[in-house]
Amino acid sequence: MSARATMAVLGFAGFVSGTSIRVAEPLLPKLADEFARKPAAAAVVITAFALAYGLFQLVHGPIGDRFGKLRTVSVALFLAGAASFACASASSLEALSVYRFLAGMTSGAVIPLAFAYIGDHYPFDQRQAVLGRFIGGILLGGVLGPLLGGGISDWIGWRYVFVITGFAFLLASLLLGMASRGETGVKPSGGVIATYLTLLTTSVVRAMCAFVLLEAFLYHGAFAFVGVYMRDAFDFSLTTIGLCLAGVGVGGFLYSLTVGQLVRHLGQARMVLVAGVVLAMLFGGLAAFALPAFMAPTLILLGYSFAMLHNTMQTFATEMAPGARGAGVALFAFSLFFGQAVGVHLAGQVIESNGYIPVFVIAAVGLVLLALRFSAWIRRRQLVWN
Structure with missing residues (x-):
């Protein structure tokens, strides 16, 4: 299979994975009602x-x-x-959480190994643009995920959301099986534990894992509850919530179309600064004066600015361990999703006792401070690598 066809197949796999990641977000109100739980308790399906x-x-x-x-x-x-x-067959929230855990356990292979594959086949100065185009597929999945979760749940029931996702996974598996013919691996020189211990002795690896963990903790911890916030504050239907949340994927997809120009005109360090400021303004706006009519454009901007920050982190992550790129990117991804899981859990606890505003304020302040620190780090690393 040609390089272009392989990237197209990887893009489709990323699209399906992106769908699965976000498909449960607009389902929280429905799951809370069906299983007689509070929305914060139903969020265990996201955390798992x-x-x-x-x-x-x-x-x-x-x-x-x-x-x-x-x-x-x-x-x-x-x-x-x-x-x-x-x-789709779960009879309780606990069972659904276990099955979502299994889905996350297996679908988690897509993004880090695709990034590592791109890192193996494209030089660093071209990589952010290639990665940006690849995440366009993931982010289109992010658009479809909330639409599936909200729209199909409203129309025919939330269980069919997972049926459709299951068939999409099987199709992606078949196409990737065809693309992988003739592929070979590399036998590691040491064991898995030794590989990770060696990676953690590297300052670049430790820094990138810390950056992405904090980013995920702050951003995803707040974002996971934006759908429930819209229901509570504006009485939006699940379909409307899904459409609004899809704006984040739209914003990220627009970023994937413009990433090359952004890198050329702003450079990576300034991209990160701009992203941090915009994210702070948007989360601060949700805390201070959110209006129903502005939710869709707010979420589109949120998706665009988050992609600017996160894709820059991804690009540096593909270069932090060239000798064990799959393991290095996997450690980076582990840090991201660990931060997300902890962030969603703690944000749910804060919301139950203090409401949404403290969570949005913490995200606003934390993300701009993180962007300042990461931007300074990029400038220092570029001096070393150049």
């Missing part, structure tokens, strides 16, 4: 998926290095399809 998605990156990375990145993703997505069908 995110925790598994991140934790098992540490397994997928070395396996991808050893047996081939595309082949590993193909097998993982077949298993993710089976887990999604199980979600």
Whole structure:
């Protein structure tokens, strides 16, 4: 299969993975009602998926290095399809959480191993644009995820959301199996634990993992409850919530179309600064004066600015461990999803006792401070690498 066709298949796999990541967000009100729980308790389906998605990156990375990145993703997505069908049959919130954990455990192979594959095949000065185009597929999935979750749940029931996702996983698995023919892996010189211990002795690896953990903790912890916030504050329907949340994916997709120009005109350090300021303004606006008519454009801008920050982190993550790229990117991804899981859990606790405003304020302040620190770090690293 040609390089262009392989990237198209990876893009589709990223699209399906992106759908699965975000499909449960607008379902929280429906799940809370069906299983007689509070929305914060129903958010366990997000936490379970995110925790598994991140934790098992540490397994997928070395396996991808050893047996081939595309082949590993193909097998993982077949298993993710089976887990999604199980979600559709869940009879309790606890069962659904277990099945979402299994779906996250397997579908988590896609993004880090695709990033590592791109890192293996494209030089650093071209990589952010290639990664940006690849995440366009992920972010289109992010658009479809809330639409599936909100729209289909309103129309025919939330269980069909997972049926459709399951079939999409199986198709992606088949296509990647075809793309992986002839792929070979590299036998590691040491064990998995030794590989990760070696990576953690590297200052660049530690810094990038800390940056992305804090980013995920702040951003995803607040964002996971934006859908419930819209229902409580504006009495939006699930379909409307899904459409608004899809704006984040639209914003990220628009970023994927303009990433090349942004890198050329702003440079990576200034991109991060601009993203941090805009994110702070948007979360601060949600805390201070959110209006129903402005939710859709706010979320589009939120998606665009978050993509500016996060894609820059992803680009540097692909270069932090060239000798064990799959394991290095897996450690980065583990940090991201661990931060997301903890952030969603703690944000839910704060919201139950103090409401939404403190969570949005913490996200606003924390993200701009993180952007300032990361931008300074980029400038220092560019001096070293150049």
